[in-house]
Amino acid sequence: MKKIFFVFYLFLVIRQLHAQNIEKVKINDVVHYIDTTTQPVIINFWATWCTPCIHELNYFENEIKAVAGNRVKIILISVDYADDYPKTIAKFVKQHGYSATIWWLNETNAADFCPKIDRTWNGNIPATLMMNPITKYRQFYNRQLTAPQIPLAVQEMLNGGH
Numbered sequence: 001m002k003k004i005f006f007v008f009y010l011f012l013v014i015r016q017l018h019a020q021n022i023e024k025v026k027i028n029d030v031v032h033y034i035d036t037t038t039q040p041v042i043i044n045f046w047a048t049w050c051t052p053c054i055h056e057l058n059y060f061e062n063e064i065k066a067v068a069g070n071r072v073k074i075i076l077i078s079v080d081y082a083d084d085y086p087k088t089i090a091k092f093v094k095q096h097g098y099s100a101t102i103w104w105l106n107e108t109n110a111a112d113f114c115p116k117i118d119r120t121w122n123g124n125i126p127a128t129l130m131m132n133p134i135t136k137y138r139q140f141y142n143r144q145l146t147a148p149q150i151p152l153a154v155q156e157m158l159n160g161g162h
Contacts, residue, residue: 022090023101024106026106026107027105027112027117034117044075045117045126046076046126047080048092049080053125055144057126061074061099061100064151064154076098126143129141135159137156139157139161
């Protein structure tokens with residue numbers, strides 16, 4: 001009986017550790033990352049309940065990796081509700097097999113956090129920031145990107161907008 005309890009307990013601990021792979025961040029953490037990163041990065045804001053987000057995420061990583069390989073860091077930032085962190089988000093990520101870094105934005109006031117990412121962001125999701133600190137390139141997309149648009153946008157980012 002003790003062995004069964006131990007195995008069950010171990011299962012719960014491992015499951016919880018897996019869910020903790022989704023880091024909880026505040027907007028200032030995101031801004032600090034943006035300000036200090038030295039590599040090209042693509043940051044996508046999404047939610048598990050957002051149909052356009054889900055559609056975009058179905059091809060997002062693959063399209064980026066096809067053009068950039070590992071030269072670009074991909075961060076998917078969930079703006080899901082607090083009740084969805086971490087279980088719902090972790091389940092969604094696992095079901096879809098995402099390999100990108102996943103963060104959960106622990107913020108509720110879009111009027112406060114959106115302009116810190118881009119002054120034109122009206123809060124719509126999906127939204128994507130592409131930046132290359134090497135060339136000073138920065139482009140914000142306040143809309144869903146289509147599968148054909150992503151490789152073009154990534155190539156432009158890698159080339160510094162040229």
